[in-house]
Amino acid sequence: MLTAYIRTAMQMAQYKILDDGRYFGEIAGFQGVWASEDALEECRRVLQEVLEEWLLLKLRDNEEVPELEGITLSSKAIKA
Numbered sequence: 001m002l003t004a005y006i007r008t009a010m011q012m013a014q015y016k017i018l019d020d021g022r023y024f025g026e027i028a029g030f031q032g033v034w035a036s037e038d039a040l041e042e043c044r045r046v047l048q049e050v051l052e053e054w055l056l057l058k059l060r061d062n063e064e065v066p067e068l069e070g071i072t073l074s075s076k077a078i079k080a
Contacts, residue, residue, distance in 0.1 A: 001071065006055070008068045010048055015040060029066050030054060 035046035
């Protein structure tokens with residue numbers, strides 16, 4: 001379930017090239033989840049790491065995370 005959630009969220013990621021030539025990636029609806037790197041693949045990798053850490057913190061703190069394509073995560077489901 002967690003893998004499917006992360007995969008779905010990463011498919012929503014949007015990337016752009018900044019004025020300095022670096023790549024910037026973010027996922028709408030996931031405040032604070034972004035990355036900026038020299039190469040697109042590195043930006044994707046870092047963005048996924050940030051997403052994973054963000055999810056762990058949200059679930060640890062029993063905070064809501066967005067539902068994605070019918071996938072709902074909660075701290076209760078993770079503890080079970």
